[in-house]
Amino acid sequence: MKLNTIKRAGKSHFVNMGPIRLRQPFPTQAIEMIDPFILLHHYGPYEISKANNPFDLGPHPHRGFEPVTFLVQGEQLHRDSLGHESVVKAGDVQWTTAGRGIIHAEGPTKALVEKGGVIEGIQLWLNLPAEKKMMQANYQHAKHEEFNVIISEDKNVETRIIAGELQNSFGKIATQTAVNAFMIDAKAGGEQTIAYSNKHHGMLYLLHGKVTVNDVESIELDKNQLMEFHQDGDGFSIKAETDSKLLFLSGEPIKEQVATYGPYVMNSQTELLEAMRDYQMGKMGFLPAN
Structure with missing residues (x-):
């Protein structure tokens, strides 16, 4: 397998969302x-x-x-x-x-x-x-x-297939677009190679622990916590330095104009205004507060 090269690795900075402090690796x-x-x-x-x-x-x-x-x-x-x-x-x-x-x-x-x-x-x-x-x-x-689970040859890495496909095993979630979502739990020393389509944009996010990716770069908390791959290979490999949990995501890029405002993601400013109006008019339904 040809491994995807690493496009960039970024920290997951803390941001404040009202009373909530959380990590936001992107945007x-x-x-x-x-x-x-x-x-x-x-x-x-x-x-x-x-x-x-x-x-x-x-x-x-x-x-x-x-x-x-x-x-x-x-x-x-x-x-x-x-x-x-x-x-x-x-x-x-x-x-x-x-x-x-x-x-x-x-x-x-x-x-x-x-x-x-x-x-x-x-x-x-x-x-x-x-x-x-x-x-x-x-x-x-x-x-x-x-969820279907793929276990590595060394028995130290479990990959749960939430959406998409891995080794002819499929995710539980039905998706609207071509996308993979895998939750990876690795014990210290565990190694695994994961394949995915080179038509996808792929990324790896570390929740806990420390892993080496493609034998060339390590990711750990507060240091290169998010890793994005080029579309030049067929997958990536990891080796866990400590017990680790990671989320792998990949998807075919949609390549359309994106307009966002608050809780809406549309293609134009006009559509955002329509969304706000429709919500105010009750067209998105009703849900009482507790």
Whole structure:
């Protein structure tokens, strides 16, 4: 296998989102987006209790893209204007296709707030092409134990296939575009090579630990935490220096004009204004606050 060369490696800086402090590897001044991925937030780990609950997001709208949550620790309650209500647990993934519009709310479960605990996760915004931006909204919740798992030859690396395909094994999530999402858990010393299409933009994000990529560059917390690949090979290899958790993402670039404002991702300013108007007119549904 020819390995993709590394295009760039960047830190995951902290930003403030209201009362929430979280890591935002992109967008930044250096990386506007990695088409088709618009935004990546790494939130937590937060200590949650009755006295401290910073991550409780009340009802808010989305249109034109797919907000995805990979929950690493804790429990979250998801509610939306389609009528879904589900408890998302550690290792689960919720994949929302906002399409023409959805209102959802998420935050720690009441049980987690009552007993206290830790919450941590990844929030990803995946773009939709113009032809699908106004499709019917949809919600998928896949549980940790439902994902197919690829185990490395040395038995030290487990790769969960959330979406897409790896070694003829497929993801649980049905996607609107050509995209891979793999959660990788590696024990110290574990090695694995992962193949994906050279038509995709690919990136690797480190949540915990330290790994060497392609035997040439290491990524660790606060140092080159996000690695983006050129489209010049067929995959990449990792070797874990310590116990590590990584998220691999790849997707075919959409190559369309992107216009964003708040919770909307469209193709033009006019469409953003239409989204705001439609939300105010109740066309994205209704979801009461708790």
